[in-house]
Amino acid sequence: MAQPVILTIDDDPAVSRAVARDIRRRYGDRYRVVRADSGPGGLEALREIKLRGERVAVLLADYRMPEMNGIQFLEAAMDLFPAARRVLLTAYADTDAAIDAINVVDLDHYLLKPWHPPEEKLYPVVDTLLEAWAASPDQASDEIRVVGHRWSAPSFAVRDFLARNLVPYRWLLTDDPEGGRLLAAAGADATDVPLVVTPDGKALVAPTEAELAAVAGLTVAPSADFYDVVVVGGGPAGLGAAVYGASEGLRTVLVERRATGGQAGQSSRIENYLGFPDGVSGAQLTDRARRQALKFGAELLSTREVVGLESAGAARLLHFGDGSTIAAHTVVLATGVSYRVLDAPGLADLTGRGVFYGAASTEAPSCVDQDVWIVGGANSAGQAAVHFSRYASRVHLLIRGADLTASMSSYLIQQLDRIDRIVVHPHTEVVGGEGDDHLERLRLRDTRSGDVREVDASWLFIFIGAEPRTEWLDGVLVRDGRGFIVAGPDLTAGGRKPPGWTLARDPYHLESSLPGVFAAGDVRASSVKRVASAVGEGAMAVSLVHRYLEAQ
Incomplete structure (x- = not known):
């Protein structure tokens, strides 16, 4: 956590250096001393500090400054950091103005210039103010902050994306005092939502999922053009395939359109999964699987939608929604299913x-x-x-x-x-x-x-209920009447090979009608819709990938 800030502001360079020097000498080991040379400059510094989630303990502002005097500055600063203690630096002739400021901006103290020796005239005052501030400081934040409306669909989408990707964040309503202060610091208003503020102070208005993924530290671009296996879908089957593929030395990348975990990742409690007698939440299971896949060297890509699949000689080529492609020897399709839309008026x-x-x-x-x-x-x-x-x-x-x-x-x-x-x-x-x-x-x-x-x-x-959303595979793979991918023995029912199948052998158990492309988990026709079976099929798909590669 960054040190709390003491901000000094004076338009006279000599005085500004002197007060900052004296403050830093006494408090520099515990506080970060920031110096500004004008009221607008001081407010800009405060806005940056607010967006970075840092705290301001004390503000020391000179009274006589052009553009914005010290009282006006402190009044504006209260909107950003109401808990900061406020001190006005003033000459003897301006004492009356300083006294009036006690009522205008709830001034904590005024100091007459010069303040030497600081041991007698400056430090005792600042010591007292710091003690008072420490008793009820501003709330510091080192996580993403989201400002939005209670009933805003875009605001919900941002929060849901962060939550499903296990990214910590703090939710603030636009009419919350702190939410209003963040909007002001970002130069936005209540219509500019959702507002996302990153720990380093970057403000994003209505960001896309790709922008959110980037600021949240999620990987969005592959490190290579070619892999041994590309896993499409980050549910239990996809994560299982990624873990087993990477652990067995295959160059493995998992591509997820939105968030790992799939429907299982949204489950509040899974109580019939082997090895968890007290149950486990979908988020916990997803987090462990993600970390396990990364530990073995798998790449996990977020916010990448696959819209096409084609055979390119011995390779399998996947097309992304942005026009880019990725190629591999084999593909594991583990895209799962999505809840059906309830078709009722008004919903x-x-x-x-x-x-x-x-x-x-x-x-x-x-x-x-x-x-x-x-x-x-x-x-x-x-x-x-x-x-x-x-x-x-x-x-x-x-x-x-x-x-x-x-x-x-x-x-x-x-x-x-x-x-x-x-x-x-x-x-x-x-x-x-x-x-x-x-x-x-x-x-x-x-x-x-x-x-x-x-x-x-x-x-x-x-x-x-659910549907597989496999329209992008139309004309590429054999699917059943509901869109589920037909694989393995189901493709050769009746003794016939699937359309376009040119190999002498029959398809492997989870292999689709395109050799080297396997289906695992809920997206496969006739699969058992359970977390354990999906993980098992992900692991089985990797063993079949090995068999396929060895035969090439």
């Missing part, structure tokens, strides 16, 4: 403003003592219900069927039964939503009677 416009897909764990603390509505009857919905029950006054689980037994693990059903705050609504579907700047009401329909009722609701989390 699309409220996405990110009360309507969310997945757990959106960043929103949980905001749901304290409110009702939360969850759509879905599988494990992911049940885990979310348990998580939100720690915050919400009531969690409503909406399911179309008669009960949860057809789609949810029994251990999770038992958990839900033991939590009084969770209410399951069978035979219920959402048919509409309304609200001005955020979700305010839901329309619910009874699937048996057709009756529709309206309920007040500010929070809706949706978990309604």
Whole structure:
């Protein structure tokens, strides 16, 4: 953490040097002394200090300065650092002005020039002010700060991206005092959100995910043009493939469009994963897998969307959305699945403003003592219900069927039964939503009677099945009717080779219709939709990659 700042400001160079020298001599080992030669210059220095998340302990400003006198400077400085102690340097003739400033800018002290000897006239005053400041200092920050509106979809997108990539940040509303001070320091206003301020003081207004990834220290560009294996997708299957590929000496790069972890990474608690009897959160599991892959030398690329795949002789070429490419001997497709959009009137416009897909764990603390509505009857919905029950006054689980037994693990059903705050609504579907700047009401329909009722609701989390989003592979790989990649023995059902297959051998177990391209995890047709099986398929894909490479 940087040392707190003592700022001195005087337009007379000789006086400025003298006061800074005397302050530095006494306090330079504990405080950083910053010197400015004008009011505007001092404010610019304070804005930079604010954006860097540093603290200001004491401000010493000369009264008589052109453009902006000391009182005007201290008054403006209060907007940025209200906890800083304020001292006015003044001549005897300006004593009355200094006394008046006590009421205008809540002046802590005024010092008559000259202040020699400082041991008698300067240091005792500054000692007292530093002691008072230390009792209630400004809040320092060495993490990313995000300023935005409560019901802003772009603000939610920034927070969700940082949270899913395990990047610590501090969330501030525009009407919070500190949020307002950061906006002022960045020269922005409440319409310029989300505002992201990095630990080194860089301010970004409405940044893209690529810009966020760069300032958060995530890798966005590959270090080479060619690899042994490119893993597309950073869920459990992709991370498993990256760990095993890199640990076995393959030049491995994992490419993720948004954040590692996939749907499993959003899980508040996974309790049936081998080796974790007390359960593990998706974020914890993702973090450990990321660190493990990096330890073995895998590259992990963020915010890179793959939009095309083609065969280039013995190589496999992947096209990114920005027009660049990356090549490899083999490819492991582990892109997983995405939640389906709930097609009900009014919900699309409220996405990110009360309507969310997945757990959106960043929103949980905001749901304290409110009702939360969850759509879905599988494990992911049940885990979310348990998580939100720690915050919400009531969690409503909406399911179309008669009960949860057809789609949810029994251990999770038992958990839900033991939590009084969770209410399951069978035979219920959402048919509409309304609200001005955020979700305010839901329309619910009874699937048996057709009756529709309206309920007040500010929070809706949706978990309604999944689809693979493999349109970019159309015409390249064989997919089933729902878009899942067909691989292995399923390609040769009926004794025929897949279209375009020219090799004498049959496809390996996880190999797609394009030799050297493997599918692992939820994106593969007929796969078991479980975290453990996805990790296992990622590892299996690497063993098949070895077999493929050895045969070339």
